[in-house]
Amino acid sequence: MTHRSGVRPRASLSFLLWLLVLGCMKGSTAVVAPPEADMPGERARLALTPPMGFNNWNAFGCDVNEALIKETADFFVSSGLKQAGYEFVNIDDCWSKMERGADGRLAADPVKFPSGIEGVAEYVHGRGLKLGIYADAGTKTCAGYPGSLGQEEIDAQTFADWGVDYVKYDNCSNQSDGSRADFVRRYTAMQRAIERTGRPIVYSICEWGQSQPWEWAPEVGQLWRTTGDIHDSWHSIRGIIAVNAPLAEYAGPGHWNDPDMLEIGNGTLSEIEKRTHMSLWAMMAAPLIIGTDLRRASADTLAILQNRELIAIDQDRLGVQGNVVSNGAGLMVLAKRLESGEVAVALYNSTDAQALVSAPAASVGISSETGVYLHDVWAAAGVEAKATIAAGVPAHGTVVYRARPLAATDVVAPSLSVEGNLGTLIPGLAKSVALTTRVVNHGSSAAKQITVSVQAPRGWRIMPATAAAGPSLATDGALETRWNVLVPEATPAGRHPLTVTASFTWNAASTRAASTSEVTSVVAVAPPKGDTPLSTLVPVSASNGLGPVEVDASNGGEAEDDGNLISIGGKLYTRGLGTHAPSSVSYHLGGRCASLSVDVGVDDEVGADGSVAFEVHADGKIVAQSGVLTGKDPARTLTADLKGVDQLELVTLSGDAPLGDHANWAVPRVVCGGSTARSVVERTLFSFESGTEEFTIANAGAGGAFALSKHFATDGSAGLEVTSPADGNWFGRRFKAPIDLSAFKRLRYDVKTGPAGTVGELALQVGPGSSWCQGGRWSWINANSSKTIERAFTEISCPAGVTLDRKQVHAIWVFVKAATVQIDNVRAE
Numbered sequence: 001m002t003h004r005s006g007v008r009p010r011a012s013l014s015f016l017l018w019l020l021v022l023g024c025m026k027g028s029t030a031v032v033a034p035p036e037a038d039m040p041g042e043r044a045r046l047a048l049t050p051p052m053g054f055n056n057w058n059a060f061g062c063d064v065n066e067a068l069i070k071e072t073a074d075f076f077v078s079s080g081l082k083q084a085g086y087e088f089v090n091i092d093d094c095w096s097k098m099e100r101g102a103d104g105r106l107a108a109d110p111v112k113f114p115s116g117i118e119g120v121a122e123y124v125h126g127r128g129l130k131l132g133i134y135a136d137a138g139t140k141t142c143a144g145y146p147g148s149l150g151q152e153e154i155d156a157q158t159f160a161d162w163g164v165d166y167v168k169y170d171n172c173s174n175q176s177d178g179s180r181a182d183f184v185r186r187y188t189a190m191q192r193a194i195e196r197t198g199r200p201i202v203y204s205i206c207e208w209g210q211s212q213p214w215e216w217a218p219e220v221g222q223l224w225r226t227t228g229d230i231h232d233s234w235h236s237i238r239g240i241i242a243v244n245a246p247l248a249e250y251a252g253p254g255h256w257n258d259p260d261m262l263e264i265g266n267g268t269l270s271e272i273e274k275r276t277h278m279s280l281w282a283m284m285a286a287p288l289i290i291g292t293d294l295r296r297a298s299a300d301t302l303a304i305l306q307n308r309e310l311i312a313i314d315q316d317r318l319g320v321q322g323n324v325v326s327n328g329a330g331l332m333v334l335a336k337r338l339e340s341g342e343v344a345v346a347l348y349n350s351t352d353a354q355a356l357v358s359a360p361a362a363s364v365g366i367s368s369e370t371g372v373y374l375h376d377v378w379a380a381a382g383v384e385a386k387a388t389i390a391a392g393v394p395a396h397g398t399v400v401y402r403a404r405p406l407a408a409t410d411v412v413a414p415s416l417s418v419e420g421n422l423g424t425l426i427p428g429l430a431k432s433v434a435l436t437t438r439v440v441n442h443g444s445s446a447a448k449q450i451t452v453s454v455q456a457p458r459g460w461r462i463m464p465a466t467a468a469a470g471p472s473l474a475t476d477g478a479l480e481t482r483w484n485v486l487v488p489e490a491t492p493a494g495r496h497p498l499t500v501t502a503s504f505t506w507n508a509a510s511t512r513a514a515s516t517s518e519v520t521s522v523v524a525v526a527p528p529k530g531d532t533p534l535s536t537l538v539p540v541s542a543s544n545g546l547g548p549v550e551v552d553a554s555n556g557g558e559a560e561d562d563g564n565l566i567s568i569g570g571k572l573y574t575r576g577l578g579t580h581a582p583s584s585v586s587y588h589l590g591g592r593c594a595s596l597s598v599d600v601g602v603d604d605e606v607g608a609d610g611s612v613a614f615e616v617h618a619d620g621k622i623v624a625q626s627g628v629l630t631g632k633d634p635a636r637t638l639t640a641d642l643k644g645v646d647q648l649e650l651v652t653l654s655g656d657a658p659l660g661d662h663a664n665w666a667v668p669r670v671v672c673g674g675s676t677a678r679s680v681v682e683r684t685l686f687s688f689e690s691g692t693e694e695f696t697i698a699n700a701g702a703g704g705a706f707a708l709s710k711h712f713a714t715d716g717s718a719g720l721e722v723t724s725p726a727d728g729n730w731f732g733r734r735f736k737a738p739i740d741l742s743a744f745k746r747l748r749y750d751v752k753t754g755p756a757g758t759v760g761e762l763a764l765q766v767g768p769g770s771s772w773c774q775g776g777r778w779s780w781i782n783a784n785s786s787k788t789i790e791r792a793f794t795e796i797s798c799p800a801g802v803t804l805d806r807k808q809v810h811a812i813w814v815f816v817k818a819a820t821v822q823i824d825n826v827r828a829e
């Protein structure tokens with residue numbers, strides 16, 4: 001895909017003439033419409049295939065600077081990303097000074113960008129790459145920097161003068177009446193201003209899909225966001241695919257749906273999820289804008305981002321977004337026509353269990369008279385199918401094929417789908433759980449001498465109860481096998497992969513081939529002895545009315561980890577489950593527990609809205625219920641007898657007013673194993689109940705202040721209000737004598753932001769040399785929100801030669817960068 005690198009689209013003669021006309025018009029107020037026939041073509045030429053590049057926002061938030069952009073540009077060249085087609089290095093929000101200059105122009109923050117944007121552009125261009133910048137169609141950017149509303153001409157000219165090649169135009173502080181006309185007006189104003197500069201600049205519209213931009217933005221920009229912000233979570237990726245995939249008809253060369261930047265490499269996605277992210281973005285002809293710290297990216301992350309076959313599907317010159325061929329029960333099939341005449345087909349499983357995903361070849365536009373050739377893009381191997389394209393697809397996984405009619409010269413193995421179905425596993429039980437595997441031959445030729453095997457984690461016992469081998473499977477023939485599964489006592493709760501493989505021979509020469517798929521097993525473990533908060537346990541299953549069930553936070557919105565500290569009737573809780581009715585969360589108790597107690601209620605974040613009924617089910621029977629509670633009601637305490645109960649289910653039902661059903665299970669606790677001792681041990685380090693507790697500022701010269709506060713207390717009645725300088729500072733304390741935290745795994749503290757978001761980090765001084773170890777950086781932008789920050793000691797890194805000696809902790813520091821934040825209850829757990 002080298003055709004994109006470093007080649008600037010050339011302006012045609014008519015475009016140049018048009019610019020000349022405009023140049024002559026300067027000073028006059030008349031607006032000359034561009035020559036109808038040519039301008040859209042010129043515009044399209046800026047992005048005939050979806051833009052590819054990098055943007056700092058997903059991984060760095062506001063923490064952008066010149067070194068990062070230059071090093072990323074260098075890395076594009078040295079790693080081969082440039083060769084693979086990645087071209088734009090884009091700066092997001094927070095690059096400018098807080099005020100415009102005396103000349104009315106935006107100016108780069110001189111600390112973050114000592115060479116100015118101009119200098120960075122020169123550097124990036126010097127590497128054959130292009131530079132992008134961020135602005136906002138409002139009075140302020142989302143992080144509070146100057147916006148461009150009403151200043152479109154001067155800002156576009158400034159960007160052009162600096163040599164900018166790409167402008168992302170955001171939608172915060174937009175002063176909008178919400179009408180489509182207003183969106184079109186604001187976004188067209190910047191488009192016109194950019195085009196008037198005469199510089200070819202890709203225009204990326206970022207209004208979060210609010211006014212159905214796919215219906216008007218193809219005339220305005222080369223790409224437009226179709227959704228709210230992406231997050232580094234499976235939930236976010238799945239939600240965005242569901243919105244963006246049905247918009248295929250609106251995309252084409254020069255105008256693309258933008259489902260937001262990539263999260264691959266940012267930490268929470270599994271390998272299967274990362275591949276789905278890349279696969280679906282390629283199938284949806286999405287801009288491929290990398291959003292991770294490339295300088296620290298793993299080999300796996302780079303291999304996914306550089307997968308040539310997927311990039312080729314994304315960048316295919318035909319420029320169509322893949323169509324949704326079928327979509328139901330969480331299983332989606334997409335088909336994307338390619339310039340070569342082939343069709344890229346994605347079999348996508350968004351559910352939490354492995355599933356068979358299939359489509360008749362005819363439904364993806366391939367006539368199957370002679371059969372179908374399927375090239376598996378991730379496995380880099382070919383198979384043949386008679387008339388059905390099918391695969392057993394792992395939970396959250398995607399299989400991508402390049403498909404075409406089978407040619408007489410294709411001599412390949414038949415396509416076999418492999419499925420597996422498995423109940424919940426309980427470690428150490430004498431009784432086994434059944435696994436059913438099913439292998440189906442979709443090929444024209446027979447699969448012979450089949451043997452099925454299951455690979456499981458060490459120590460697991462998997463024994464076939466019925467035949468796991470068969471002589472031969474003709475087209476559509478199936479081999480079903482039942483297995484008994486036993487897991488060893490110490491297996492941790494959670495999801496563990498099993499690999500099912502069918503190996504077979506397929507031709508006269510008895511060539512062996514294999515087909516495999518991953519099956520997810522759910523291992524459930526009964527709570528430990530003692531009094532345990534349910535939010536520290538792994539549920540067997542969870543379903544929720546809006547977004548995922550949040551742990552130790554309220555429901556918030558659609559995204560993962562977007563809630564606040566749970567709050568009912570003004571009372572804050574640092575533990576619990578934030579759900580949205582209707583919801584269900586179930587736990588395996590194994591008959592070990594005696595009782596449950598919990599406070600339930602609608603979260604204060606919805607005001608007086610919401611109407612929710614809470615029910616506790618024990619082995620399917622209702623054992624406690626709240627009646628309907630609304631946002632006006634205080635918390636209600638529920639208790640339940642759990643003696644002998646195997647399965648506990650927390651259920652919420654929506655009442656008569658379905659809006660705002662943010663349903664909290666605050667501090668749900670189970671008492672199990674005949675003990676009431678707390679099973680999760682905490683040590684409070686600072687609770688600010690006896691004053692500021694000798695807090696200090698690490699770099700006194702750098703500014704900042706703190707004071708006792710009654711505004712925010714998650715423990716007792718006092719917390720600390722911290723005012724930080726613009727670049728942040730470290731707040732904390734050296735202990736009189738070193739403390740021993742070796743019994744704990746992590747540090748936690750509660751934070752509430754002021755009118756702007758905040759970023760932070762943790763540091764400890766440890767060992768005989770009192771060395772600084774720091775890390776566990778976090779950032780979140782929601783104003784006036786609260787959460788518990790939790791960082792494991794393993795997330796805090798020490799300089800070379802120093803180990804994080806938890807036996808000798810001399811000082812604990814919290815880094816804060818925000819105007820004002822409240823913190824409370826710094827504790828080890």
Ligand code: GLA
Binds near residue numbers: 142143208229
């Ligand atoms: C909005 C955009 C994001 C990012 C931030 C920056 O949320 O949608 O992509 O640019 O603003 O503040």
